[in-house]
Amino acid sequence: xxxxxxxxxxxxxxxxxxxxxxxxxxxxxxxxxxxxxxxxxxxxxxxxxxxxxxxxxxxxxxxxxxxxxxxxxxxxxxxxxxxxxxxxxxxxxxxxxxxxxxxxxxxxxxxxxxxxxxxxxxxxxxxxxxxxxxxxxxxxxxxxxxxxxxxxxxxxxxxxxxxxxxxxxxxxxxxxxxxxxxxxxxxxxxx
Numbered sequence: 001x002x003x004x005x006x007x008x009x010x011x012x013x014x015x016x017x018x019x020x021x022x023x024x025x026x027x028x029x030x031x032x033x034x035x036x037x038x039x040x041x042x043x044x045x046x047x048x049x050x051x052x053x054x055x056x057x058x059x060x061x062x063x064x065x066x067x068x069x070x071x072x073x074x075x076x077x078x079x080x081x082x083x084x085x086x087x088x089x090x091x092x093x094x095x096x097x098x099x100x101x102x103x104x105x106x107x108x109x110x111x112x113x114x115x116x117x118x119x120x121x122x123x124x125x126x127x128x129x130x131x132x133x134x135x136x137x138x139x140x141x142x143x144x145x146x147x148x149x150x151x152x153x154x155x156x157x158x159x160x161x162x163x164x165x166x167x168x169x170x171x172x173x174x175x176x177x178x179x180x181x182x183x184x185x186x187x188x189x190x191x
Contacts (some may be wrong), residue, residue, distance in 0.1 A: 096171045141154075
């Protein structure tokens with residue numbers, strides 16, 4: 001029989017693993033329960049998060065949340081609507097003014113403040129590189145022209161801002177600003 005003091009002494013003795021390195025020994029202590037709870041809880045949370053957001057799309061996507069926070073339509077909605085009818089908004093001063101602000105902050109560095117063209121083509125003449133319809137202009141703004149250094153703006157601006165931008169470009173047609181770049185592309189009126 002062991003005495004109570006001997007039991008306490010045996011419990012307090014440290015248990016070492018059998019290996020050592022330069023006289024340094026490693027204790028054989030179990031991992032605490034709280035650590036196991038956090039570890040397995042994280043795995044369960046990650047699995048639930050993955051299922052909810054990626055598999056079942058319950059919370060939407062990060063891109064959708066971003067577009068909504070920027071006041072833009074969701075990408076799912078854009079595909080199912082009828083095409084935007086530009087002819088009904090050619091005189092809408094508010095949309096054109098909004099397009100002018102968007103142009104000044106995103107397009108003027110390449111196309112000039114008045115659309116006269118610098119690195120990019122002149123937007124005020126009647127010559128078009130990518131097509132002379134509103135839909136062509138919208139598509140080139142959305143997708144860009146990587147071979148010529150123009151990025152696509154769809155993910156950054158969204159559909160409504162691009163529509164306002166196309167209306168602004170339509171409003172500066174024929175203004176012939178000073179220092180305009182020579183015509184490029186095929187002749188045609190924006191329609």
